Amino acid sequence: MSEKKQKKKELIMDCALDLFASKGFYTTTIGDIAQALKMSVGNMYNYFKSKDILAQEIIRYISGYLGQKLKEINESDLSTEEKTRKIIEVYFKTAQIKPEMIDYFLRIYLSNREVFKESCEGMICVNEFVTEIMIYFEEGVQKGDLRDQDFFSAFGLFMGYLGGMVFLNGEKILPKDLDSYVDDISFNVYKALSA
Amino acid sequence: MSEKKQKKKELIMDCALDLFASKGFYTTTIGDIAQALKMSVGNMYNYFKSKDILAQEIIRYISGYLGQKLKEINESDLSTEEKTRKIIEVYFKTAQIKPEMIDYFLRIYLSNREVFKESCEGMICVNEFVTEIMIYFEEGVQKGDLRDQDFFSAFGLFMGYLGGMVFLNGEKILPKDLDSYVDDISFNVYKALSA
Amino acid sequence: MSEKKQKKKELIMDCALDLFASKGFYTTTIGDIAQALKMSVGNMYNYFKSKDILAQEIIRYISGYLGQKLKEINESDLSTEEKTRKIIEVYFKTAQIKPEMIDYFLRIYLSNREVFKESCEGMICVNEFVTEIMIYFEEGVQKGDLRDQDFFSAFGLFMGYLGGMVFLNGEKILPKDLDSYVDDISFNVYKALSA
Amino acid sequence: MSEKKQKKKELIMDCALDLFASKGFYTTTIGDIAQALKMSVGNMYNYFKSKDILAQEIIRYISGYLGQKLKEINESDLSTEEKTRKIIEVYFKTAQIKPEMIDYFLRIYLSNREVFKESCEGMICVNEFVTEIMIYFEEGVQKGDLRDQDFFSAFGLFMGYLGGMVFLNGEKILPKDLDSYVDDISFNVYKALSA
DNA sequence: GATGAATGAGCTTTCATTCAT
DNA sequence: AATGAATGAAAGCTCATTCAT
16 A cells, blocks of 8 residues: 555544544444545445445554553663552543544444454454553563552553543543643552552 | 333333443333333323433443442441441442443443533532442541542542452453452552541 | 234235335335335345345245245146136236236346345246146146247247236236237237147 | 456456346345455446446347357357257256346346436346347348247247246246256247247 | 546435324 | 334435546
């Protein structure tokens, strides 16, 4: 595929991400996306063979983006406690500057199984992201900072918590800014996970 | 409304809950529900004015059910730590015997804003459930068992965590039975929230 | 299915038969048919689950109609030679008063394999018609009137010939009326098939 | 037009013939043909102004091919009876080595009037083929071998019969090989047409 | 000549909702 | 209360054809 075509694919994904996240998967039509991009409906299909496939490529794209951010944290020489906080900061920062990403993850990817069933079974499509969390956890355990428990229990706590907070924020239920919860949350998470 | 009509409404809600939770809101048609109940499409509209309203009544029904369970726990004279564990047990038990309920909450209610916008703003429709969590938290704080932090941060931790675990379980990603995580999770949650 | 619904199904089939035969399968839209019947597009699908299925039911309907006519001839006590002529007459008469039927058979059924592949394999959907030709042939052979040759060779001659003539007629290539060929054709066919 | 361009046109026609015959005219896309030829969609239009025109040129090409074969037979000094048999042999042989040709004739040309309406009215596009049959017939009559009947009646018999047999063969309904019917069919045809 | 992105009209099918019975 | 035929507005997707490069 040409450089140019790849660029355009990303443009489409960016736009679709926005629309899906804000309006929902089924309530956003291919026509909506095409219109927002000022291109024709038919041409959309030169880039993505179906609406489902578009949705699948988007989640991979998001997972790649977040995975990259976490990778940088994992590769830094911060302490486990500092890493914990950094992860939360990155997550919340993303939720603030690219809220669509987190929204997409929580509301589109996690909730529309039918759409992702075929090519995203298990966690294939969010692999890059999950892997980094796994690395964070296992290194923390090895250093003796984190308690050696079932990974999924730890993962559920961490990600469930962050997802829940971003969700509450999105619903405008939180009385304060997301940022102002970073202290509390870092404290809670580390307290829960530490050895 | 007659007793009989109310009974039938609940029958419809039960059935719709099942279908929505397993197939998704937009991928379940009124016809699917009618067929499963062996009643006519037209008659469905004698009980619920629209598909959206049906979905809204279902979430209220679920919130009422779970709220009632929590209320019993709150009214018992268990310690805060024991209550924490009980709540987790109730949540997981529900996820096992009525998985549709939790699924509906996580995948239908939380993800399809458009559907619940009108009459479920804020958390009106899950009021009964949230209120009990609030009571659990505030009593724990008053007794000096739980640290006095922002309620939403605590709520996000608790519910995000549980939701995350049930989600992972539903995706068949967890290597073990949900029950076997109760110890870990109770420990983590209480560790995080305790004073 | 109610009597009334069955009647309407036949109305739709009649109309679709007309349109398919005159305009072709792919060039006739469901909308065209609905419009001709002054009904909505959506309602069409309450009677036939898909365009393909509609086409399949039509060919069965035609086969039934022609099969019935042939059955009457087979059950009469005419001589084989007279039956031969009668069959040709019935075929041509149908081609004149219900030309759509023969056209549908020749141009829609025989030419659009994709459409009929699923449920009309072999000759299932034209079974009733073919069976009567088979009876005509076998009885003729038994009586010693027709030469005992491979059925399909005889069938190909008879039906290919008739089809070809109706085709030429439809193309307005024949200089004379179809009827005026009955003598020639009866003579040719009987000459070819007779013992 | 350059020699080279003409060669390429024939390449395209060969390929399109294959695809149209096997998949149908409307179910074969210009893209399918281009892909099979490893050329671009746009370039196809440098050779044929439209899909319809491509289809029309193909039928002329087929008619020319078969007409040539028949011409050779007509110009030989065989008896009428032998010519009859030869024609059948050539037709069946073509059906065996280039089945697409006969299929195209039967299923694409004869059934999609809309496509050939413009430039193939009457039998213009199959002129070369029909002319040879006409010569065969008229010479046979002149020699006193064939009965002097309406040409179209004879043509319908001959071509309808052959078409029907090839059709049955294509549908895999015939229990035996096409070749093994040559005797029967030659006998039947000559019996029917002879003086 | 060659490419393939772009267009846009059009098609089949679906479905929430209404309404006559 | 109950039925299910009827409506009609979309939606996803396809494809012949054009056009800039």
